[in-house]
Amino acid sequence: MVARKSDPKSASLDRELDGLPPDLRWREWMSRVEAVIFANPGPIARVDLQRVVAQTTNLDLLISDIQADLVGRPYEIVSVAGGWMFRSRPQYGDAIRAAADIDDQAHDFTSEEMAVLCAVAYHQPLDRAGLADIFGKEVNRDLLNRLRSKKLIGNGPKSPRAGAPHTFVTTPGFLATFDLDSLRDLPDMQLFRDPPEV
């Protein structure tokens, strides 16, 4: 993806760009950062981006300017797992799947599965009895096993009650699947008006 030039040494990169007037310099920094994010296959960290602009450049302002330029394009720059990456906008998902025939079986969830995932994510650690309290009925073991085999939930600490049933907790795979940096990126629970149904 990178058109490699003959001299790729980053040490020789002019980060300050003192020769340019301020607006052109800002433009050049934006282009560099955009190119680096584009060329990187996964999320790229702040420190890596900071290496191609001046030490004092405010990366957040720079990236929000790039994002403003991308309004109306079918792709965007998103913050994922502590870095930034390009991503096609969600509404083009169907088109991309139709063209590329991407096998996304692993990421298809029924509404029941989603509801159980949400319950675990927000209330973890949560055992089957806890899930039953939330949904008003027993949650199917097969469904829980499916989520476990997709490595979205795992066996957590034991619940301190008779029989010591294990609880369920979310995994790093859960965060990656839903593009979350950490659990703090879960939407605020106040946003849900109606309790989920199973």
Add this chain to the structure above:
Amino acid sequence: MKKTTNRSSTKPTGPTLPAWLFERTPPDTLEAAAFASGSALSFLYVVLMDPNIDVPGDLLRSRLALRAAVHSNKIEGRQTTEAELRDAYHLTAPGDTLGPNGDMLAFWRKGADIRLKASDWQDRLGALLGKSMRDDVSVWLNAPSKTESPVERAGALLGQLLIDYPRQEANALLCADVVLARSLGWPKPVPLLGHTLKKADIRLISDGADRRLTLHHAIARAAQETIRLSYDLGRRAALLREVAPKLRSKGADDAVRLFLTEDAVIISPMLTPIIRGSKTAMTPRSALRMCDRLVALGVAKELTGRPSFRLYGLG
């Protein structure tokens, strides 16, 4: 010649603490704030290191790690209690997933257990951080240090990490506590900033505001609390050691040692079938009897209030 008072006749009434050190209102000048944090830290040094006070250091760090984990969760927007974190950590079977609460406690426990005089201390710290932060911290630690105070040095790293990694506060706080402990010559990190620096303080520091006053206040407050906690634990540890010979259970010595290093002790698997950190076997029955006896003797507490899956701790 003056008559000397007979010291042995006076009952010990607890430690002599200078009242001015424990002033309630935080000073508003930088000089006064630096004086407060500096004097609290040097007092804490004596408390931690003086064999006459004999503070159970591992137990102290275990307690503070728990507090720091609750505090870090709070910074991340998750309101949790110490009891919840203890459960998550102690009730997870080997091979199962600790989950976010257990992970946070494990993180602080490992962090507070790094031997800072050992040659691999940087690797052990690095193993707890993500890859890119690990590299940055390593560069920072190995840069020639300026003539700055321990608080300034910890603050400089904290400030840089909070700005470069805005959503990894727990990592940044641990690194700052590690640097502080190294600069002060402590054998292992004592989570101080980790359980005191408020979310609002962190926001100020990430915004690049002058952090010095905030840091001195936080460190002074944390050191003062830790001085009190240390004396309290030292006193309780002495009581436990005093009654230890009365325990007739086989392996009582090993079990007592566990109570002097761990914030919470769970019967299985920490005491039975083998007492952790030893080769001594103990039956569940004998372990339970010993814990009940420690509670009856007033040197331990049951921490959960549950009839089963109980956790015991010095108290």
